[in-house]
Amino acid sequence: MKLSVEGVQKHGALAVLALVTLVGLLAFPGFRTVDNAGTLLVNAAPLGLIALGMTFVILTGGIDLSVGSVFVLGGVVAAWASQYGFVAALVVPLLVGAAVGLVNGVLVARTNMAPFIVTLATLLGARGLMRAVSTEGSTTYLVESQPFKTLGNGDLLGVKWPVWIAAVLFVAGSVVLNRTGFGQAVYAVGGNTDAARLMGVPVAATQIRVYALSGLLAGFAGALNAARLGSGVTVLGIGTELDAIAAVVIGGTLLTGGAGALSGTIAGVLLLGVIQNLINQVGDVPTAYQQVVSGAFLAVVVVAQTSLTRLRSVAPV
Amino acid sequence: GKAEETGGTGTDNAAAAQQTASAGPGGGTCTLQQYGGQKIDLKTAKVGFSQSEKEANPFRTAETKSIQDEAAKLGITNLTVTNADSKFNKQIADVEQMIDQGVQLLVVAPLNSDGWDPVFKKAAAKKIPIITIDRKINAKHCTDFLTFIGSDFYEQGKRAARSMAKALDNKGTVAILLGAPGNNVTTQRTAGFKDEIAKIAPNIKIDFEQTGNFSREEGQKVAEQLLQSKPGISGVYAENDEMALGAVTALKGAGRKAGDVKIVSIDGTRGAVQGIVDGWIYGVVESNPRFGPLAFQTATKFFAGETVNENIIISDREYDQATAKDGLAVAY
Amino acid sequence: MLEAIDVSKTFPGVRALDSVSLSVRPGEVHALVGENGAGKSTLIKVLTGVYRPDAGELRLAGERVRFATPQEAQRAGISTIYQEVNLVPLMSVARNLFLGREPRRRGLIDTVTMNRVAAETLRGYGITGDVRRPLGQLALGAQQMVALARAVMVDARVVIMDEPTSSLEPREVETLFGVIDDLRGKGIGIVYVSHRLDELYRICDHVTVLRDGRRVHSGPMQELPRLKLVALMIGRDVETVRSEGVTGFSEESQVADSTPVLKATGLRSRHKLHGVDVAVRPGEVVGLGGLLGAGRTETVRAIAGALPLDEGTVEVAGRPVRGSTGAAVKAGIAALPEDRKAEGIVPGLSVRENIALAVLPRMSRAGIVSEKRIDEIVTRFMERLRIKAAGPDQPVGELSGGNQQKVLLARLLATSPKVLLLDEPTRGIDVGAKAEVQSLVDELAGQGLGVVLVSSDAEELVEGADRVVVLRDGTVVAELTGDAVTADGLLGAIAAAAEKEVEK
Amino acid sequence: MTAATVEKPKRLTVHWGRWLPAYGVYVALAALVLVNAVITDNFLAWENLRIQLVQVAPVVIVALGMAVVIGTEGVDLSVGAVMALAAAVVPIYLGYGAVPAVAMALLGGVVVGLVNGGLIAGVGLQPIVATLALLVAGRGIALVISDGKLKEIRNADLVAFGNGELLGLPYSVWLAGALTVLVALLVRKTVFGRQLVAVGGNRPAAQLAGLPVRRVLIGVYVLSAVLASIAGVLAVARIQSSDASQVGQLYELSAITAVVVGGTPLTGGKVRVLGTVAGALLMQLVVATLIKHDLRSSIAEMVQAVIIVAAVYAARERGTR
Ligand SMILES: Nc1ncnc2c1ncn2[C@@H]1O[C@H](COP(=O)(O)OP(=O)(O)OP(=O)(O)O)[C@@H](O)[C@H]1O
């Protein structure tokens, strides 16, 4: 069988996921339950959406550190807007997220500034904005719209809505990446920006779009999360962006851009969730060790993947 | 009201255990029957404890340890402890997962008061009693959760204000070192302090409010800036002891003398109480983290069919020049 | 068809184009020639919307146009193959070919059709194999053919080719000329940039000569004698050029019958090399011949320690060299990479830093570099190789391709090597510089260096080399020595090897 | 420069496109000082300036290492965790005296640097991923070592190191100054410095030119980690307590911001040491200004965002079109 570089990378993450899941299934009865699977998936959904957008950004060779802040901001404005009904609760966070993403995109595409630093600035900016609309974070808006709550907490065929939504968006994202001109542009910009420009790819427009998409999805993830929690929590904790980046990288997408796939990102997101779940299954692991385990795990997966890729590069075509 | 002795005996720090202050105004009551749960034996029960933040600062260390020690003392062998590492979504996932695993009693130190819908939905279906400690959860009593055990943060702020008013003789300018933004504790300790100052000492002006994020280093940095831009400041209200200790280091660095600037803070850690003894801190309002005995006692009562109050507010000590020396023995 | 009128373009510190005009008619192959740094690539980038001209205007079919992006130029029917291969290495061959104009089915890209058509199209250019593999896995020449196919696939009105043959094999050059003839027949205008004069005279109708950013001549190709063309390019009179000659290689070099300075034996690397032996004696120039993908580059890289070997040894002056680039450099091996942009220059660093790069430890005491000693070598080599730059502190990325190549050569020579490995040393270099480089190679060999020369230019190879080792699929298939070192001999050897392959 | 090499001196006059990236940060810094001199009470007081220097010192030290790493087209996200690690190690060995304790902390830095460098240069991981793993794991290890508890530091030598003074300036500031000079010399004058920018400018080319690429990369990450350890020790000595969960929090972002604002591009191949110091000072003064004027954190954060964008916009490399 012929495998492309991408192929091995994404299957690498899936293979590790399968392995870890298998170990979990065998070792922990508590891991084997349907309830546990549901909990795992629904909690992974917001990170999944953020990582989905992040994958697009990273494929163009960029990075988006602002997603964590936008996620929180999206949740807060969604809860606030829910007093005006379901549609407002859904649309406002999308608009706000997309707006922040647009700022990122325009700055990256038009000013030749490094995405790392641009989005680091908007990380601060979006957090400031979130605090500004919540009286320095002290006001927690409660979700007023029942349909909106259902979007976060209801289920279809036993699977929660956020999980369905994430699944559908991942499939859609895959189609966009592989089967549309925009998707090709994303890979081309990340693979070789200069060449892409010379080949007539609208580089700036592509960059603007991926950051806007990333912001939009982070805002949406925030909205879904608020719908589920029933309020616009302001203290969701920092570091969501690093989790998303880790998930994408574990999924085999090159941080330098140009190669990767969404199936890998799903595997990465689930892998982070499974690890966390397994640590909890063990029961009494001190926090400090949890971090050591997560860090070491990240290193091991990525090292394994890099080695796989290298093996691949000397194999015959 | 007068405190009623409820603390467990036999711990190395019996005198330090929490005491209930009141049943909490306006709170309802709840029984096992009303809650709809099942009678269980705590010893063999599966118990889950969800901690919100890393056990690095003395408060969290003492809190988790207290729960674990008490469980061990009661012979509870099946205790699961999770730590959300200050990530709210992780805490929700942690608790949901513990419910999936079949815990029969949940003790939660919530990171945030709102946002617990998914947990309640899941817990209600299985009728699992939830005891929240140190921070309240905004939810329906006796349906969503059993009881809240903890301090009244607003009241803590008010007590700090009274202490400050006394220290400054009702006049002067005061700076607030705020806790982490968005945190309920920050919000209430700030509101209590400001309201009380406005009421009892209108001549005290609050001139500066910056966050020190509950951390010693940031507290120190902010205090250093403060001392340069407002050298005439007469008091500093730190919303936790760590920031107060940072402010002390800043004062020392700026060549100030002990007692120059009156510092009042909340928590009651040993370091801060020592600070009073050394003369750098004026007063400390305690926030007692030793929830273990009270929490399990409440659970025992509940499963025995007795009535449990919605709010069990503990009485917090206060340390000042007079009580600090002795207080060192009970400070955590 | 396409016209540029009085176009000027200034870069920080350099006036790259000064009131240059160019006019391409339908069905005409228009040669654009000039020394390295004359402004050819810049003019092309102005024509195709990469750069905005500071002054002057562009006309397409008589109408004034302005391209803000390459995309707009492409939409207007200007198709370009840029000097450096500009494709996306990580994307598949087919996706590269179709990027921006993929076949659709119900709004989505039809990958099946795309791959099928790509395979068919590329077969016409001599590229077989799976079109779904990443483009980066193709040899440079094959990538160039993909770029060519891509440029020609659209309904272009003008096709611009900036040194398209620099990484092509003779066989592929023929393919290219076939394509050009086709295009000419269809009335498409072609701008053709090349330093290979033979090619120009073979296919071009018209010629425009640039020198130092100015147009110095424009007229029918055939009316301009070769010597006059060279004289125009380098700005000297015909007589001087005649007396100096055009090729830099002198007739005979004397090779001492001594022990080899370089001895590589049994080089093996999975899928790339299958036992290659090369030995070079002091003063000898050994050519490596073969078709595209024969393993010449890999051989050179293996000797230079840049390709991990499964088996085989490399010895310099009898001493074994451990397989790393550092050890190789220390042992006296200096390698000029095939891909100047990717593996040669450090574009952000100055000419000075680039030249001194490999010899820093030698130019230092206790880890502290001696600026004085660096200045000495930099001055020496900039003069000796006549490197054209605003000064030693200009970033190398701003130099023209040829001058970048010279900077690299200077870096190699600064290490006082015993063995020089030159992979396509004159690729993209103008006639003047080419002769300089060639005579330099001769001179260095004369001083007792061993030289390994890889060149796709058969002429250059046979003139420059004393002996030619012919490779195919990573093994040595023939060796030409003495009188057998001729272009015909070389082609014959390659052809014989190919036939053997077919028989098998 | 010799005449022979300059065949066509076509250089024009001073070009803003080159000047601004190189010196923009100093202009911004000067402007901010001027503004503060007018609007902020006591700003020009020596005590105040001293406090700013003291507060910025650890950031500067970490940023110096970060600048060097970024010069190789890398990034080191683990610096904050390394600071925590140093903070955790110090109290353990403080019983043997301040010097052995500090030595052990630095040794810890060397180990982390070797791991980072090994993962990047040896295994070939992308720097951001390798150091992300250590960001997570490093702080975890620090917490494990320190048993997750805050420890008070009472060792007189160490406290003196954190708060003592020489000629009116704290040791920490002298130390940051000395390290700046050393790193500047390292980058400009030494073989290692030249090699590291070449590695950042074009790694395959450096490799082919025979440069010891791995050694350079490992060296750079070790340097960064050791500098971060020094900053960690300094932080501990200054706040007189060791809290592995707090020390160094988000320092990686402050350091990267200082480096980039100072005009070093994230794409490598260039290191501006003095610019980095100026960048750190600029961000320090911005924060100080916002605190002194008691702005709410929401506003303060948005203002910081705008200033970072503006500073980096001015310092960016301009493309030619
Ligand atoms: N981006 C740039 N910035 C500054 N100077 C540049 C830039 N690009 C080209 N130049 C300068 O413009 C002049 C013309 O360069 P150009 O690449 O057009 O030459 P060329 O004729 O294509 O040479 P070659 O045959 O070597 O490819 C050179 O002096 C070069 O140094």
Ligand SMILES: Nc1ncnc2c1ncn2[C@@H]1O[C@H](COP(=O)(O)OP(=O)(O)OP(=O)(O)O)[C@@H](O)[C@H]1O
């Ligand atoms: N990763 C790889 N897997 C399989 N084959 C490869 C790989 N990399 C290179 N090759 C093949 O190895 C062969 C040798 O390539 P090499 O670049 O050495 O050829 P060359 O003779 O130098 O050609 P050129 O004229 O392009 O320089 C080619 O057929 C190339 O396609």
Ligand SMILES: [Mg+2]
């Ligand atoms: Mg050119």
Ligand SMILES: [Mg+2]
């Ligand atoms: Mg080759």
